Amino acid sequence: MNSSLIMLEISVIGLGLVLMLADLFVPAERRRFIGYAAIVALGVLLITSLSGNGSCGQFGTAFGGMFINDGLSLLFKQLFIIAAILVLFMAAEFSDKLAAGSVAEYYSLTLFALAGMLFAASSNDFTMLFVSIELITITFYVLVSFQRSKIQSLEAGVKYLILGALSSAFMVFGIALIWGTTGELNFTKLAAVAPQFADSQMFLLGVLLVLVGLGFKIAAFPFQIWAPDVYQGAPTPTTAFLGIGSKAAGFVLLLRVLFTAVPSVTAHWANLLIVISAITILYGNLCAIPQRNLKRLLGYSSIAHAGYLLLGVAALSASGQSALMYYLAGYVFTVMAAFFVITLVMRHLPSEDISGLAGLHQRSPLLAATLTIAMVSLAGIPPLAGFFGKFLLLKALIDTAHLTHNHGYYCLAFTALIGVVISLYYYFGVIREIYWGKNPEDLSPIEISSPAKLSLAICLAGIFWIGLFPDTVLNITNLAATALGK
Amino acid sequence: MKYENLPWLILFLPLLSVAVITLFTLRSKTVSSLISIGAVVTGFVMTLLFINANGFQFSGETSANWLSIGGLQIDFGLKLDALSMMMLLVVTGVGGAIHIYSFGYMHDDESMARFFAFLSLFTFSMLGIVLANNFLMMFIFWELVGVSSYLLIGFWFEKPSAGDAAKKAFVTNRLGDFGFLFGILMVWGLLGSLSFSALQTTLAANPALLGASATLAGLLIFCGAMGKSAQFPLHVWLPDAMEGPTPVSALIHAATMVAAGVYMLCRTLFLFNSESLHLISYIGGFTALLAALMAVQQNDIKRIIAYSTLSQLGYMVMTVGLNGPTPAMFHLTTHAFFKALLFLSAGSVIVGMHHEQDIWQMGNLRKKMPITFLTFTIGTLALCGVPPFSGFYSKDAILTQALAQKSYLLFGVGVFVAALTTFYTFRLFFIVFFGKEKSKAASHAHESPLVMTLPLIALAVFSFAGGFIGITNNYGSQFVNHHEALSMAQQFTEPFNNLFPMACGLGAVAVGLFLAYSLYNNAAADPLPTKLGGLATLMKNKFYFDEFYEATFIRAHDFLAAVADWLDRWILEGAIIGAIRGGTDLSGRALRLAQTGNLQTYAFLFVLGVALLLYFVLGK
């Protein structure tokens, strides 16, 4: 077995530990620089991974098939690292609102969560799945409740804790049942034997319970209930990371389980997936309509986006999966941009009420434009990332519809359409607040630190690049999707 | 044909003058008016040149393709034959006179340049109608005539009444045009062409082509004439159109525009079958009678003349309907002369009276304005048809035609209307020029300047001699296959060949004259209302047509508009869209009630979700 495959994960964890130690020696006012150091390190890792001679560049399996490096894991690992980098930037901006002097802890916890995600990306075994998910979740318990001075942060933490534990309990039990019936924990092996158990109720129950756990992570109906509260209460960088990292981790695992481990079962669940994603889309968008708190609004919208992403799963086709990943890639930058602006604009406000955005176009045209672009991209309007992603998803969906003659898919497509239109209402409501919001109480210009500018630039570049030049990313995602198949 | 380009010049000079005036010379009254006058007078000269180069019997076309889309071939072409050339003369000649007259009449109006631009625009459109060689082109200029009359009637747009009159004229004409275009489409659909000559040959080859819809098509086309020539039931706009400046009334509402309808009927006569012609003739006769009756009780000098125009147009249409295009065009031409003359004289009177138009404020003007008095008299005699004035010949031709067609009812109507005409004209004549001054203005009236009286004299000459200078020959050569040209002497005595209609005509004149004299010589007030009672008020109020249309057509459209608007506002916008909006919003507010914020509920919903999932998959 070659442990060189997990060098990336090891180095991330090591980095986290180093940061913790560094915390002891660096004086409090300098600690935000720890973050920048971490960012640089992660940047190096990212570049190596992109250049292909990094550990995750070389494909193969380790730990007796528990751990796999393939196109899928590569793509997701890169996304995770990018997300982490942006989150660290954000945290550096946010640091003064975090518990005094404990910034470094925040950084290292972020890195541990990242490590969990990296493991999730290449887990090919239920044990690995469980451990990585728990690593992510437990770290997030802390990250969510990190603003200990703020009651809402703690409350969000507890809610996340209880419901997270509940879901993992279900998941564990599901794993137990799967293993009990099939005697396999490894996805690849399981795929071989699964067809025999296709009608064993206990096996199906097990799979469903695992899906419950994953459904919780991606905040899909009917396990979406936690999302708004946690998004609202958590410190903004955490919310961002939660909205991208752990959602993406959930999705990569979902893909692995559904299409690598039990494809024979999944094939029968088209209608289940259709219904789930349809309801998820509608729920998220409808609830968001009257919402005034921006972070909570994005919480609801992230539910809706889970629904859109599930379109790609429901399509049950390689193009669907690739569309899903494409959409996620765009989603990373878009959401990051949104939360970055929220961080910069609202960190000094008591609550994240939308009215806080009034007059933003005067206070900082850059931030105004960025948030607008983020909202437009979320709404899925050209020429931004969100549009091409939705386009691909719809295309995959209609393709399946016209191959399988399952009219449910058409209904799903129209549901998505309705969802998009509803979402336009509240996303554009945000834009309205930015450009012609009523009586802004504060018109002082917002000064933006250069690192913040840099990361905003990264986000915008990503949004436009993925929206305007899809070819490269699309090839990667197609590759990843093929990796899933075999 | 010789001078092939002349007609194009004749047509486009006025347009050019419009362009020049609007673009450059709006500032200067004189230059603009001279440009416009120059355009039309040059046109007149060119027409003369062209005619004596080609002669009246000549007939030809010159055209260029304007639009060609598959089966739709539309030429921009000029048709030149006796009919159009004669009309060219009338339009440019009478028009020229009126242009010159207006130079004096409008002299102290600060937007005179605009006036002349409009006048040229009108001339252009009218010439277009006259020269058009196909239906669509005729329709195009038809519309342009409509709009230029709209502009001219509404020239004094600050006056609300002027604005309203313009609007009314436009919309009423539009109603006619609706039928016209409808008919054009129908004809095109059946015969596949729009060019008059092509249609004529096609129909001559195979008369059955129009088939069952022949009558309908004919009547629809007639609708156009109904609008422009103000035939019943679309006659209501013409009297109001008198809001425009008097030269306009003379040019548009006496000489040219209103004649367009009749001209168009003669131009497309080959399309009409006997049924449609029959109906047309009765509409014409009825209009003639109706208008004459209305005229009897009007007191506005211009309106009286306007109503007489209506009834004369009725004559013409009736004659066309009686399959007599030659007399119709004959009367059209002479009418153009003497009616323009009357209007312009009336204008001169109005100027002399300082824009007083009520005849009961005038009186004894023959002393104050001798020239005007003279020309007016000539006009009156011509209108009434006193020999040897032009009107006598044309009206006699009409009556003869009616008799020849054995349509005795219409003949009777014709004679009766002749009597009425004489009556109301001389009523006007006596009240205005005889008796004693009925107001200060009348006693201070003065003669108009030369620039105005000269055109009067010119027109007077034609009104006198128009009857026997060979107009009928020219038209006859157009319509009657083997038409033998008459010498001037023959024409002079022509009516006396068959005495009965002439006798009736003259008798009618005599009766009318006698009545008018006995009632209105030195009358201070109108004795008629007391004599006629209800009928008089009916006449005075134009038989309540305006009120009737107001109550039906306008009201109906406004009602439908109100309904549509209501539907749009309350059902579509309010109910349906509102329901969708509100429904979505409400369902959102309802759904989020699930987010109680209570952990227990969350856990419960979570478990419920699991149960749901399991049931959905395993339960079945």
Next chain:
Amino acid sequence: MSILTYIAGWPLLAALALVVVPRNYRVIIRAIAVLATLISAVLAVKMFAQFVPGANGFQFEQQIPWVESLGISYHVGVDGLNVGLILMGAIVAFAAALCSWEIQTREKEFYILLLLMTGGILGAFASLDLFFFYFLHELALVPTFIMIGVWGRGEKKNYATFQITLYLSIGALIALIGLIALYLQSGANTFDIPKIIEHAKTNPLSLNAQNFIFPLLLFGFGILVSLWPFHSWAPLGYGVAPSPTAMLHAGVLKKFGLYGLIRIALPLLPQATQSWAHVIAWLCVGNILYVGWVAMRQKDLNLLIGNSSVAHMGFIFLGIASLNLIGVTGAVLIMVAHGFLAALTFALSGYIYKQTGTLQISELGGLCRKLPFIGTALLMAAMAGCGLPGFANFVGEATVFFGSWKAFPTVTVIALWGALVIGGIYMTRAIRNILHGPLPEKWNSLVDASNVWRKLPYALLIVSLLVFGFIPKLLTEKINPDAQKIVALATGNLVSATAPGASPLNFVAQNK
């Protein structure tokens, strides 16, 4: 590099440039915007002049692969159908940029959005790739929203802003689903319209597919074109929009859906088109008659114009529904003509609003006295609006009538009534109440469009209307050959589309 790329590219480039220009350099910002639109207008005229009528295939073509795996490529080119539209769009955009002097606050944002919108829509008309066709059109959605929201007028602003945005995106998304379905069903595995059409010639779409896709396109695009009963967004939105936005949107953007129907639906879904033609024809009645009546009722000038422009869409739909060469050509003619007209009317109403601060017709009156130029222009616009010969609209409408007469006589007659009578009524009423009559005291201070820059946009648009009204051949000879191809594909036979020579008998034969 195709000239089309420049026509659409300059505005977008200028928009980018404006981003870096400091906001207080107002003159420069304005100059850049005007210049960019001027350049693309000039280029468009050049392109229009160089266009060879009846040349085989597309002209000024350019193709750059964009996403090979999906068969998406940046592919622009013109034929008779869109050459006029691009010209119109470019000119209107220039006029709109000139009219933007009425914008006094936050010019920078305004011009950026305006240029974005312009480039997008010009590109959309030029593009021959389903994806870009949609993609570029959607660029206008956000600018429209922000422009109406920030610079709009009236108290219904917010409501109208959201209604227009949501309504339009519903339409766009429905159309998008239709387009994707078309892409998949065609089996050509490319978004390239000419390729798809070629492919469809040999193996056409199944009847089911057609009957599924056509309604999506019809109603998706129909919503964008304010087809009755999906029209209510238009008057509302244009009522509150700042005039440059209204000019671009009502004049140019609105034609997108119609162009889409002609370019995509007719040739690719012939059977469905034929079976739906009646529906379209009768929906036109809704536009022409019903909305015409609504227009009669309006108290606000912009609402009146908005409704009348909705009514005009009816004629275009009628032309398309008639499915023959004459009708389709007429439809394209009106699309061009109405573009100029709508732009002109909204520009004028914008001027009047700027001067008087109201568009309530009852408030106005006698303006011809104080505003001779604007008044005359408005008079001409109104006359063009009720189909007066000499203006391009008449040619288009007449052609449509001739075309639809064969297919739908009844509807044609109704349309005639709407065009001649109802149109005449509300236009003359508007003139009577706005321009004619005595001038109220309070308007004695009004000033007319004085210098040439102020007059230029109006003059430009009027001239365009007159040119195409007097010499329609300029357009028709370009439109004809390609309209013929489209009609041939849509009806499946060349004979009914064209009757060369038009000898009476074969017309009779066709009526049978």
Next chain:
Amino acid sequence: MHVSLHHYLFVSFMLFSLGLLGVIMRRNLLVIYMSLELMLNAANLALVSFSRFNNKLDGQVLVFFIITVAAAEVAVGLALIVALFRKRQSAHVEDLTSMKL
């Protein structure tokens, strides 16, 4: 009496359901948390018994993982609850509704 796999599974189902009920019913955070642990251990029991009856060891290995993870979870969780208790002077779920709708 011979104890078969199903008996073990039944017991673990019972434990699981008990834990579930506890989570839904009880108001005190700590008790809820304990019930969650109960559910985890129900899963453990199932795993162990499975591996006992299938003569495979992976199950028991997984159990060790679960126990470890659970320990970590408890550590974090209790700390969180305590922190919250400090702020609120209550560990009752009804008091945790500052964010809703």
